Amino acid sequence: MFYLTIDILGTIAFAISGVLVAMDKRLDLFGVFIIAFVTAVGGGTLRDLLIGYTPVLWMRQPIYLVTIAGSVVFAIIFRSKLKYLTKSLFFFDAVGIGLYTLVGIEKGIATGLIPIMCLALGTITACFGGVIRDILCNDIPVIFRRKEIYATACILGGGSYFLWRFFLKEEYAYLAGILLVISIRLLAVRFNITLPSVYKVKD
Amino acid sequence: MFYLTIDILGTIAFAISGVLVAMDKRLDLFGVFIIAFVTAVGGGTLRDLLIGYTPVLWMRQPIYLVTIAGSVVFAIIFRSKLKYLTKSLFFFDAVGIGLYTLVGIEKGIATGLIPIMCLALGTITACFGGVIRDILCNDIPVIFRRKEIYATACILGGGSYFLWRFFLKEEYAYLAGILLVISIRLLAVRFNITLPSVYKVKD
Amino acid sequence: MFYLTIDILGTIAFAISGVLVAMDKRLDLFGVFIIAFVTAVGGGTLRDLLIGYTPVLWMRQPIYLVTIAGSVVFAIIFRSKLKYLTKSLFFFDAVGIGLYTLVGIEKGIATGLIPIMCLALGTITACFGGVIRDILCNDIPVIFRRKEIYATACILGGGSYFLWRFFLKEEYAYLAGILLVISIRLLAVRFNITLPSVYKVKD
Structure with a gap:
């Protein structure tokens, strides 16, 4: 129940971020919905395809479709007020990637993958919805x-x-992982820590 | 036999629409073929991947590859005359999405999905070839x-x-669904009915 | 062992070509790695998805991930010298597509596909990493x-x-196929042989 609630909050945050991007591009209603949908479940869908877990999760559990449809309607109706939500959305998004990362890792373990591949799968789950968007x-x-x-x-x-x-029981390790993802993300933004970009040196 | 004929007509319409887009982009011969191919079978391929029906349909049934290759050759040879086909192509395309939608729905039912997911699958089958293109x-x-x-x-x-x-026997319901997709599409274009676009209200 | 060596050389060539493209786009470190990764294993991943071989190959065999990570580090460190490698990279790339094509064909045969589909699968394996990149x-x-x-x-x-x-035993036919792909590629570039592009004739 606790995890489901976080999952749904994460889905909402991803869906609304999708709506914002889609509105910037002036897409039509169908386009906005698809972009929101893909942002929210695209990473999990790619994960499920890569490990062969089909039909993919959102086809088995209608709650994702319902949540996303509700988020889209909400975001469109209150679109002029969404800026007041920016901070909450950013926070939910951080929570969402924390949870999605660990969900993906668990799926990898259940599939019998080695840790590095589980980690890849977790990162794909968390990040590739935005990539597909x-x-x-x-x-x-x-x-x-x-x-x-x-x-x-x-x-x-x-x-x-x-x-x-x-060191820890599995549930605690799971929770610690989620919290660390969230903390790193929040701290990096708070203290403006970035990755180097890489480009060819002129010579 | 009847359905197969419609299916092939739809495939041809999609493939030729792909060729037209690819020629606008001045792609080379290989690019034109791939775009035509993806337009025609991309939606069905995504559908098959999402439900885990592999190898995907076009790999099992060579008729798609053959039809598309033929359509590409035809479209390139008669490329200066294709404008006279615009209306027929539009009509075949409408027929194609009607059929593809119901084919996708049937596959969803056969996979044991609930109606809303079958409908999503049907829409993906009909529309996502164009998206991938x-x-x-x-x-x-x-x-x-x-x-x-x-x-x-x-x-x-x-x-x-x-x-x-x-109300109806399955075959008739199937046919009624196809006809309604086609009718809505044709009428919407005829009477210029559109979806609202969605964008941020300036404030 | 022989094939594995070629495979790894091909992977390195593809990964480095990915790094070069990604640096041109001024991506960050994570982006560079993902582009290199996708260039190297994207074609094989699409192949595995289409035939339902999951988890996909790179998830089962960590050597790809390790090789690509190493290539990325190498390419970034020596990025100002990579131009001296252009010729070797071009050669490895040609070797890579030769091998990947035949690997894909073999997988298609093992899946029970007809020759034309095996060939499609081989071409996808060799070429679609670059497409996804x-x-x-x-x-x-x-x-x-x-x-x-x-x-x-x-x-x-x-x-x-x-x-x-x-005419030949399977191993020799396999090797002949690889060598012919490589030869055609090298000769086409050497003698500047190209495909026609296809576009609408003005009228």
């Missing part, structure tokens, strides 16, 4: 460009799970 | 922008199938 | 535009495998 909107994915600590937070926090498991 | 051509997918009643026709007509089933 | 980088895929004999080399050389099999 940006591709559909004809942008270079923002997490490849912005130098923000976003995927990096998933990798570090998610990776810590495998360390915690030496 | 536009992504490969580096455009924002046209069905997210144009405000046309395209995916909406699939959703309404496909959704009606679940109503018809209360 | 270009989509992520917001370009129209280079192999659709450049008119180069690239996919065509895979199709011709890969197709020859099914002919060689009438």
Whole structure:
């Protein structure tokens, strides 16, 4: 119940971030819905495809579709007020990537993958909804460009799970992983810590 | 036999629409073929991946590959005359999305999905070939922008199938669904009915 | 062992070509890694998804991830010297598509597909890593535009495998196919042989 609530909050945050991007591009109603949908469940869908868990999760559990549809309607109706939500959305998004990272890691473990692949799967779950959103909107994915600590937070926090498991019971290790992803993400933005960008040196 | 004929006509219409887009982008021969191919079978491929029906349909049934290759050759040879085909192509395309929607819905039912997910699957089958085509051509997918009643026709007509089933035998409900998708699409274009676009209100 | 070595050389060539494209786009470190990764294993991943071989290959065999990570680090450190490697990279790339084409064909045969579909699968394996790289980088895929004999080399050389099999033992037919892909590619570039581009005739 606790996890489900976080999951739904994360889904809402991702869906609304999708609506915002789609409105910037002046898409029509169908386009806005699809972008919101893809932002929220695209990462999990790619994860499910890569490990062969089909039909993919959102097809089995209607709650995602319902939540996203509700979020889209809400976001469109209150679109002139969404700026007051920016901070909450940012926070939910951080919570969302924390949870999604660990959900993906768990799925990888259940599939019998080695830790590094579980971690890749967790990062894909958390980050690739946004990547697919940006591709559909004809942008270079923002997490490849912005130098923000976003995927990096998933990798570090998610990776810590495998360390915690030496010391803690699984549930606690799981929770510690989620909290570390969230903390790294929030702290990186708070203190403006970024990744280097990489480009050819002129010579 | 009847359905197969419609299916092939739809495939041809989609493939030729792909060729037209690819020629606008001045792609080479290989690019033109791939765009035509993806336009025609991309939606069905995504559907098959999402439900785990692999190898995907076009790999099992060579008729799609053959039909598309033939359509590409035809479209390139007669490329200066294709404008005379615009109306027929539009009509075949409408027929194609009608059929593809119901094919997708049937697959969803066979997979044991609930109606709303079957409908999503039908819409994906009908519409996402064009989405993948536009992504490969580096455009924002046209069905997210144009405000046309395209995916909406699939959703309404496909959704009606679940109503018809209360009153009609399955074959008739199936056919009624197809016809309703086609009718909505044709009427929407004829009477210029569009979706609202959604964007941020300046304040 | 011999094949593995070629495979790894191909992976390195693809990964470094990904790094070069990503640096041109001024992506951050995470973006550079993902583009390199996708260039190297994207084609094989799409192949595995289409035939339902999951978890996909790179999740089962950590050597790909390790090789790509190493290539990225190497390419970034020596980024000012990479131009001296252009020729070797081009050669490895040609070797890579030769091997990947035949690997894909073999997988198709093992899946029970007919030869034309095996060939499609081989071409996808060899070429679609670059396609996904270009989509992520917001370009129209280079192999659709450049008119180069690239996919065509895979199709011709890969197709020859099914002919060689009438005359040669399987291992030799396999090797002959690889060598023909590589030869066609190298000769086409050497003698500047291109595909026609296709566009609408003004009238």
